[in-house]
Structure formats: structure tokens, C-alpha cells
Amino acid sequence: MDGHFNKLxxxxxxxxxxxxxxxxxxxRLLVGRAGAAYRTETQLxxxxxxxxxxxxxxxxxxxxxxxxxxxxxxxxxFEVSTRASTKMEYLARPALGREFSxxxxxxxxxxxxxxxxxxxxxxxxxxxxxxxxxxxQLLPLLVEGAKKSGWSIGQTFVISHCRVGxxxxxxxxxxxxxxxxxxxxRPGLASAESMSAYMAYQPSRFHSDANRNLVxxxxxxxxxxxxxxxxxxxxxxxxxxLGISGCTLKERQxxxxxxxDR
Amino acid sequence: xxxxxxxxSFSDLRELFAKANEEKSGDQLAGIAAGSERERVAAKRxxxxxxxxxxxxxxxxxxxxxxxxxxxxxxxxxxxFMPIKSSTVGEFxxxxxxxxxxxxxxxxxxxxxxxxIAAAVTKIMSNKDLVxxxxxxxxxxxCRNTMGERGVLGIRIQPNHPTDxxxxxxxxxxxxxxxxCGDAVIGVNPASDGVQSCGAILRALxxxxxxxxxxxxxxxxxxxxxxxxxxxxxxxIDLLFQSVGxxxxxxxxxxxxxxxxxxGRDRIIKHHRQRQDGSWKGENVMYFxxxxxxxxxxxxxxxxxxxxxxARAYGVARAFDPFLxxxxxxxxxxxxxxxxxxxxxxxxxxxxxxxxxxLPMGCDVCYTxxxxxxxxxxxxxxLLLGAAGCNYFMGVPCGDDVxxxxxxxxxxDAIGVRRIFKLRPAPEFLMWLTEAGIYRDGEPAKLAEPAxxxxxKGLEWSLEDIH
Numbered sequence: 217m218d219g220h221f222n223k224l225x226x227x228x229x230x231x232x233x234x235x236x237x238x239x240x241x242x243x244r245l246l247v248g249r250a251g252a253a254y255r256t257e258t259q260l261x262x263x264x265x266x267x268x269x270x271x272x273x274x275x276x277x278x279x280x281x282x283x284x285x286x287x288x289x290x291x292x293x294f295e296v297s298t299r300a301s302t303k304m305e306y307l308a309r310p311a312l313g314r315e316f317s318x319x320x321x322x323x324x325x326x327x328x329x330x331x332x333x334x335x336x337x338x339x340x341x342x343x344x345x346x347x348x349x350x351x352x353q354l355l356p357l358l359v360e361g362a363k364k365s366g367w368s369i370g371q372t373f374v375i376s377h378c379r380v381g382x383x384x385x386x387x388x389x390x391x392x393x394x395x396x397x398x399x400x401x402r403p404g405l406a407s408a409e410s411m412s413a414y415m416a417y418q419p420s421r422f423h424s425d426a427n428r429n430l431v432x433x434x435x436x437x438x439x440x441x442x443x444x445x446x447x448x449x450x451x452x453x454x455x456x457x458l459g460i461s462g463c464t465l466k467e468r469q470x471x472x473x474x475x476x477d478r
Numbered sequence: 479x480x481x482x483x484x485x486x487s488f489s490d491l492r493e494l495f496a497k498a499n500e501e502k503s504g505d506q507l508a509g510i511a512a513g514s515e516r517e518r519v520a521a522k523r524x525x526x527x528x529x530x531x532x533x534x535x536x537x538x539x540x541x542x543x544x545x546x547x548x549x550x551x552x553x554x555x556x557x558x559f560m561p562i563k564s565s566t567v568g569e570f571x572x573x574x575x576x577x578x579x580x581x582x583x584x585x586x587x588x589x590x591x592x593x594x595i596a597a598a599v600t601k602i603m604s605n606k607d608l609v610x611x612x613x614x615x616x617x618x619x620x621c622r623n624t625m626g627e628r629g630v631l632g633i634r635i636q637p638n639h640p641t642d643x644x645x646x647x648x649x650x651x652x653x654x655x656x657x658x659c660g661d662a663v664i665g666v667n668p669a670s671d672g673v674q675s676c677g678a679i680l681r682a683l684x685x686x687x688x689x690x691x692x693x694x695x696x697x698x699x700x701x702x703x704x705x706x707x708x709x710x711x712x713x714x715i716d717l718l719f720q721s722v723g724x725x726x727x728x729x730x731x732x733x734x735x736x737x738x739x740x741x742g743r744d745r746i747i748k749h750h751r752q753r754q755d756g757s758w759k760g761e762n763v764m765y766f767x768x769x770x771x772x773x774x775x776x777x778x779x780x781x782x783x784x785x786x787x788x789a790r791a792y793g794v795a796r797a798f799d800p801f802l803x804x805x806x807x808x809x810x811x812x813x814x815x816x817x818x819x820x821x822x823x824x825x826x827x828x829x830x831x832x833x834x835x836x837l838p839m840g841c842d843v844c845y846t847x848x849x850x851x852x853x854x855x856x857x858x859x860x861l862l863l864g865a866a867g868c869n870y871f872m873g874v875p876c877g878d879d880v881x882x883x884x885x886x887x888x889x890x891d892a893i894g895v896r897r898i899f900k901l902r903p904a905p906e907f908l909m910w911l912t913e914a915g916i917y918r919d920g921e922p923a924k925l926a927e928p929a930x931x932x933x934x935k936g937l938e939w940s941l942e943d944i945h
Binding site: 233237240241242243244245246247249252253254258262263265266269270272273307308309310342401402403404405406407410433438 | 638639640646647649650816846852876877878879883888890894897938
């Protein structure tokens with residue numbers, strides 16, 4: 217058995233240092249070692265966190281279990297799907313996740329009125345858990361902010377097996393000024409709850425990522441819901457004012473609440 | 479070509495090359511993969527009978543349409559190619575594996591090999607072939623230390639932070655040093671591509687290296703234009719980083735041209751000559767990253783398979799005498815490399831092709847959480863590439879990159895793979911580790927009290943506000 221020096225863990229007098237290190241970085245530092253390998257606790261913690269990340273990727277989105285029934289009713293949320301019919305198909309064939317199934321397309325046209333100022337949609341992306349945790353906080357703030365600005369808001373819906381490129385079809389079907397897609401990000405080892413918002417001005421089938429703006433890292437230890445909402449609303453206003461979106465538009469962050477206020 | 483009773487035909491080299499590949503989800507996504515295992519083996523057989531000269535004479539992508547093709551065909555050594563030009567791909571495979579073919583023999587022909595030839599022979603090699611042939615080749619490079627000698631395994635410390643917090647970055651880097659990592663480079667992927675934060679990272683890493691007098695390189699892996707803008711503002715640059723791809727269009731999607739790489743390299747060499755703080759061992763100043771699937775992802779694959787395009791990315795890298803090159807093999811996701819089996823295959827292919835083309839190949843052995851892989855997959859490829867003589871791996875705290883959200887190899891893995899294959903850190907760096915009391919007799923030491931106290935001070939120092 218190695219002595220504690222060899223574990224590279226500061227000994228008792230250094231608990232304070234460990235605490236301070238953790239304040240500066242979420243990196244897994246000062247865990248010690250068992251020879252050339254992890255200590256058992258580290259090894260099992262890594263497996264546990266990977267298991268959570270895998271479960272988050274695999275989890276199928278279900279509207280009724282993801283959100284409270286009052287939330288669903290209040291916002292009249294409904295669920296549609298892309299042409300990817302299973303999670304596996306979604307992962308292997310990205311193009312299928314960028315188009316609605318025929319049935320979904322009909323349902324969207326039946327239930328949503330076109331030509332609103334802002335159309336918000338929600339997509340599971342690579343983490344249904346992320347939208348389950350973030351949307352109930354963020355969406356009401358977005359709706360409230362949009363109303364305050366006097367914008368008309370389209371009927372929001374949830375898309376399963378969804379990729380970012382679905383924005384183009386949302387644009388073609390509903391012709392909003394600005395389309396906003398709230399979508400689950402690829403889970404990291406310890407954060408399956410991170411969500412992104414992609415925004416596009418009058419999206420059409422000719423749009424690529426270069427035409428979209430992004431606010432990412434929306435979760436409790438990243439961008440909090442109020443800050444994320446402020447940034448999304450401010451970017452939307454900028455997009456409308458300039459009539460463009462994407463890499464030629466640089467977000468004006470000076471006017472926003474500081475990211476460090478969390 | 480007949481396999482069993484079926485007849486297979488291939489209309490051109492592009493199709494033949496694609497169908498001869500081992501199964502990859504990216505080739506399937508591009509719609510160019512073999513439709514069956516029988517078709518795959520028919521393509522391999524036909525490819526094995528092709529002469530190397532035929533491959534050079536029939537470019538897969540027209541050099542008039544693509545500056546990477548042009549670069550490749552203008553820069554290979556025609557004289558060295560003469561003795562091997564009439565070999566078939568099958569004979570070339572046997573030549574590489576032959577008992578009589580040693581490191582010196584392969585070194586002689588390296589400049590004659592174009593990426594498409596490296597890709598072709600790879601397609602008819604087994605995983606073990608790729609390890610055996612690569613293990614013969616050592617490609618040595620020099621910047622502030624010497625990487626790639628036989629018996630040496632380097633590690634890049636990758637101390638990324640979700641908000642580029644300097645103290646957080648330094649803490650991660652510092653612990654890496656205590657595990658004997660960091661000889662390849664201490665290199666940060668910045669969360670923001672701003673010039674200010676790139677400069678701040680470069681200055682902080684340089685301060686760490688100069689304060690402790692560590693014989694290693696530092697790098698901030700921002701876009702090349704961002705790094706050069708930071709250089710204009712006085713930031714020190716050891717290695718100039720850029721992602722590169724195997725077609726002109728892929729490089730355009732990365733926001734670069736070959737001219738930009740050339741000009742950037744010239745500027746850094748000049749900058750090194752002017753700097754007072756470095757003792758430079760050589761003028762390898764570039765650091766490139768690549769990965770199968772990047773061209774398809776950029777919609778610039780020109781109907782060519784991802785193994786061949788990856789080899790062409792190495793053709794780009796080779797033109798700029800890099801200090802480090804690594805494929806980021808599992809990062810791209812399951813659309814291109816579906817599972818552990820495909821990631822392992824790609825890692826071995828990339829390492830072998832790079833080595834054959836003369837590059838100082840390392841590998842970011844890694845996976846994302848939506849791929850069918852886990853940390854055991856990383857262990858497997860790490861050990862295979864350790865056996866293959868890979869120049870360096872990544873060192874990420876517990877393998878968990880808290881900024882890029884994927885898993886790579888860890889500081890612990892570095893000690894493990896060095897121990898299993900009896901490998902040492904770079905010679906200059908090992909001397910430093912020994913002097914600092916971190917290593918003794920080529921192995922991590924039990925830290926004596928004075929060394930421990932000094933290192934704890936270092937940790938304290940990292941925690942100071944040094945913005």
C-alpha cells in the first residue's frame with residue numbers, strides 16, 4: 217500500500233486547499249491514486265456519472281411525464297416527431313431529425329397559426345432531461361418578455377428526436393419573424409441538464425448553422441434561467457431590428473446582466 | 479471482381495477506395511460504403527492489385543479543383559517514389575510488415591508516399607498489422623524539448639475550464655505536472671474564441687512554465703487568427719494550433735487556407751528567434767488536430783471516404799513540419815464513428831497513416847456520451863496505441879473534460895500506459911521531473927517533505943488572483 221504522500225492528496229492540513237480548488241474548477245482534481253489507476257471511489261463515481269449521461273441520452277421524451285399537467289395545459293403544449301422513429305435511427309441518421317413526419321407536419325399546420333413575431337419550439341436533442349429541467353423555468357420568462365415587447369407569440373410545441381436543422385422546416389411551415397428552438401445538449405459526464413437556444417431570422421431551407429445564433433450552457437451551474445431569458449430576448453430583438461441572424465450578427469452583451477451574477 | 483458467385487464492379491477509384499474501408503457509420507451516412515461484406519472484400523481484393531503508380535496518376539480529387547490535392551501532388555518526392563512505383567498495394571503492405579524492412583528503410587520512402595497510398599494500404603491491413611507497422615516508425619520533433627524518440631511517451635496536459643478561469647486552468651495543469659504529464663504540451667481549448675482570453679491563457683501558461691523552469695511547450699487552441707491576434711498584442715506563443723482537414727472546402731469551413739498556415743508558421747519561427755525566454759531545441763512550431771468525418775460534417779467530402787480524407791489532412795499537416803499532430807478520434811460522434819469497434823479501428827488507422835507519412839502522431843483517445851462506448855473502450859485503444867508507439871496522449875483530470883463535455887484519457891492513464899510499456903517522458907522533461915522530486919528512477923516518486931511543501935506552494939500560487 218502506498219503512503220499518503222504517494223496519493224498526491226494534500227493531507228489533513230490541506231482540506232482548506234481542496235475546498236478552495238473546488239471553488240475554482242469543476243475538474244476532478246486531488247482525487248489521489250491507487251498505483252497507476254484510480255482509487256475505488258473515483259472509479260465507481262466515474263461509472264455512475266457515465267451511467268447518468270447514457271441514461272440521459274437514451275431517455276425518450278414523453279410530454280406527460282416530463283412536465284406538470286398544469287404547465288402543459290397553461291401553454292397548450294403538444295408533442296410532434298421528426299422522421300426519426302427511434303433513438304437509434306435519430307443517432308445514426310442526422311437528416312431524419314431535421315424533418316417533421318408527415319403526420320406531425322399536418323398537426324402543426326392544424327394547431328399553430330402562422331406569421332407570428334416569435335415562434336418557440338422545444339426539442340429533446342441529445343438530452344430529454346435537459347428540457348425537462350430547464351423549460352419549466354425558462355419558457356414562462358420568454359413568453360412574459362415577448363409579451364412585454366408587444367410581440368405576437370406562436371403556439372409552442374415539443375419535438376421528439378429533434379435536431380437543430382428542424383428550424384428550417386419550422387420557418388417554411390409557420391413563417392415567423394424569429395424562430396427559437398430550445399434543445400437538449402449532448403450530456404457531459406456530470407451535466408445532463410444543459411440546454412441550448414438556437415435562434416434564426418425567417419428560417420428557410422437554405423439556412424445552415426452560419427445563419428443561426430446560439431445561447432448555450434443553460435443550466436443551474438451555467439447560465440441561469442433569468443440570464444438566459446434576458447440574452448435570448450435581447451438577441452431576438454437585435455435579430456428583428458437588423459433583419460439578419462447568424463455569424464454576421466455579434467451579440468451585444470454589454471446591455472445584459474452579468475453572467476457572474478449567479 | 480467475383481466473390482463467390484457474385485460479380486462486383488467499381489466505376490472509379492473513389493468508389494473502390496470507399497467500399498474497401500472497414501465499416502464506418504460516416505461512410506454509410508455519405509452513401510458510399512460497401513453494401514455487403516462480400517462487396518467490401520471484393521473491393522479490398524481489387525485495391526490490393528492496384529499499383530502505387532496508378533493511385534498517383536488518378537487523383538481522387540482533381541488538383542485543379544482542390545488545393546490539398548495540388549499540395550500533395552506537388553510536394554511528394556518523385557525520385558524516392560521510383561523504386562516503389564510498380565509495387566501493388568498488396569505488395570506494399572508486405573514490404574511494410576517484412577522482417578527486413580526496418581525503421582531506416584521506411585524513413586527513406588516516407589517522403590515518396592502520398593496520403594492516398596497510405597490510405598489504400600491501411601484498408602487492407604488488420605488492426606494488428608496497423609500496430610506492427612506503426613511500431614517500426616519513430617518520427618522525432620523538437621521545440622522546447624524532444625518528442626517521439628523510441629521509449630518516450632509524451633502527454634498533453636489539457637486543463638480546460640468551462641469559463642476559462644485562469645486559476646482553475648492552472649490548478650488542473652499543476653496537478654498534471656505532479657503525474658509526470660505535460661511534456662508534449664500544456665494546451666488549453668478555450669471556451670471563448672476571444673483574443674483577450676486567448677492572450678490571458680497564453681500568458682498564464684507561459685508564467686507557469688517559466689516560473690518553474692519547465693522544459694515544455696504551451697498552447698491555446700483557439701482559431702489560428704485569434705492566436706496571431708494575441709501574438710500581435712504581445713502574448714508568447716510556443717506552438718501555433720489549428721484544426722485541419724483533407725479538402726480545400728473542409729479547411730474553408732474551418733476558416734483557413736494553406737497560405738494562412740504557411741504565413742502563421744513563418745511568424746512563429748521569427749517570434750521564437752526573437753524571444754529571450756526559451757531555449758529552443760528545434761523549429762517544429764505547429765500543432766494540428768484532425769479527425770475522420772470532419773469533411774463530411776463540413777459537407778466538403780467530394781464523395782471520398784473518411785479514411786482517405788483523414789490521410790489527406792495529414793498531407794496538409796506534413797507540409798508545415800509540425801511538432802504535434804493528433805486525431806481526436808472519438809470526438810465527432812456516432813454519425814461518423816458509431817461505436818467502440820469503429821473508434822478503435824479509426825484510431826489505429828489514423829496513427830499508422832500519420833506515422834507512415836512522417837508525422838509525430840499522437841491521439842486523443844476519447845468518446846462522447848452519445849456514442850456506443852465507455853471508459854473501457856478508452857482503455858482498449860489506449861493500450862493498442864501504446865503498443866503501436868504512439869507519440870503522445872491527452873491528460874485530462876479523470877478523463878472528464880469539463881468544458882468540451884466528452885471523455886478522454888487521464889493523468890492516471892498516463893502513469894499506467896508508461897508503466898505497462900516501460901516508456902519515459904521526453905528526456906529534457908524527465909530531467910526536470912527528477913530535479914523537482916516528482917520522479918525518481920524514471921517512475922513517479924513518493925514525494926519527500928521538502929518537495930511536497932514546494933509543490934503545495936505551487937498550488938497556493940495557482941489559486942492567487944493573477945488575471
